[in-house]
Amino acid sequence: SAVISQKPSRDICQRGTSLTIQCQVDSQVTMMFWYRQQPGQSLTLIATANQGSEATYESGFVIDKFPISRPNLTFSTLTVSNMSPEDSSIYLCSVEEARSEAFFGQGTRLTVV
Amino acid sequence: EDQVTQSPEALRLQEGESSSLNCSYTVSGLRGLFWYRQDPGKGPEFLFTLYSAGEEKEKERLKATLTKKESFLHITAPKPEDSATYLCAVQAGGGNKLTFGTGTQLKVEL
16 A cells, blocks of 8 residues: 655644645555544545646635645645634645545644644 | 444454444445445455345455445454454445444454
8 A cells, every 4th residue: 555654743833824744655646535533533635736737625625725836746845824723623634545445644633722 | 315323333342252333325227235344543455345136245253244224234253353343335326435334343352
């Protein structure tokens, strides 16, 4: 399975600022996914990132708040913009391999104060 | 809208005490049902994919089964290292989106 590295692993940020999370995969993948896991809740898909095209956002998530880049087949970034305490969550990068099996990075634990 | 419900929310077992976790789902056109294990502070770790009713998969002390309405994760003779949150997710329709349940937090005690 692909090895997925996320940076940073955790951060504490001031409200109103932005944080960019990086996701690096050790192999080329077509689709990368960004999920959010709020405290005590399950994972929710934010957007799907394909190389060379605009990310596709799920209902309730917008590009201005969560801009995504996908410059090549092994790397993606998610920015959490103009943060508020409600954005405190774990953000997870995921890739899909054969037969729809998805693998996840270790996550970025974000606390907004 | 796809829905996934997991029960129980939390389960405490004694070492060696077998049990089952439930994942009920409502989807249009199931393409796959996935089980993950998540340890505190880590991302989900892939366990199994089930694609059709009647399918079963095993890995060490874990066995996953699938019907048209639900999936079970059977844990046989669990050990303390099996303590984790177990997540169920479904993929349905034509997209790649995974819809997750809220998980079952399992604690296995000596």
